[in-house]
Amino acid sequence: MLKRDWDRHTCAKRGHITYAPDEPDLRARLHTATAVGTAWRCLRCGDFALGEPHGSGPAEEAPLVPRGKALRDLFILRFLAVERLLRGLLIVVVAWGVWKFSNSRDAVRRIFDENLTVFKPVTDHFHFDLEHSPIVDTVRKTFEYKHSTLVYVAVALVVYALVEIVEAFGLWWGHRWAEYLTVVATAAFLPLEVYELTEHVSALKIGTLLLNIAAVLWIMLSKRLFGLRGGRAAFEAERHSASLLEVESAAGALPQPV
Structure with a gap:
């Protein structure tokens, strides 16, 4: 191959x-x-x-162009950036939906109750208790939330979405601060993802958890964050050692054979 x-x-x-x-x-x-x-x-x-x-201009002012391993790493970071951006936009839509719902709970409740009866003959035929199903119970519980609580939830979702979008742009351009932000923000939500698995297991939840764990470990180790593997100094030395100008300069500094 x-x-x-x-x-x-x-x-x-x-x-x-x-x-x-x-x-x-x-x-x-x-x-x-x-x-x-x-x-x-x-x-x-x-x-x-x-x-x-x-x-x-002077060689020291030449652009540090990613190549080799650094270029592959940038490709992975940009894949993570796209995933963060899509997630952030999705959360914005959810936040908008929560905010709209907070202002029209009674109307939505009436529509829900009226349309629920449409499915009742089908569920009764299959001996399924629609009135007390987990999904219906969860939806009905949301109707009991206070308007202020739903507004707080919408605001929290917007903040979370902004963090994801900022991560996305930072990772796309390979900024080191974005790598730190991604590790801290992703690791902070790992316990919540594990808890959600204890409530309900799904392939999507397992895949998301594994992807986030892999992303945290890869970024920390490959980018030498938090002092790992020599920290920032070793990371910068590795980047410069892969630069074509650095390679050519080092080759020119070698003593010529007699």
Whole structure:
């Protein structure tokens, strides 16, 4: 099975990123002349790309382009970002529904009771006690909640949704603060998810719990959060060690054989 080349795959979709460093030796290793024009090495995939460089200046000011493992990690973070964004938008819809319901409980109760009788002949035929089913009991309990309680619930849901949406945008751009926020916020809700499983087991709940546990562990370990595996210093050193300019600079610093 062929191993996926994330660097070249990304460059094929988004284009190359080239840079002309001011340092003569490093500049010479990243540049070449061809029969059809000048070409510069891409900072992501390492291939030579025709055309003028996208930027120039001191090597230390070159953009730190994710490549290799860092690029794969960014892909996973963006997958989590999309999941957080969709969840946040769904929670906003639920919050809106709770708020609307809080302002029209009596009308909704009448509609519910009137339509419940429509299904009664069918449920009676199958000897199902519709009046005392868990779902119906749960819906009826919500009718007893105070208006202020439902408003508080709607506000709490909006706050939760905002946290999810902020996480999504932070993770998409690979911000470290978003990784911390994701770990703390996700871990805080794990006990609640476990409790919900004790009340009712479903494949969706189990899958969500496992995904959140995996996300917390992966982010903490791979991003070296909370001082794990050397902390931020080791994380930054790993990022820079994968940079093409860092690799070329280190190669140029090696003593030449006599």
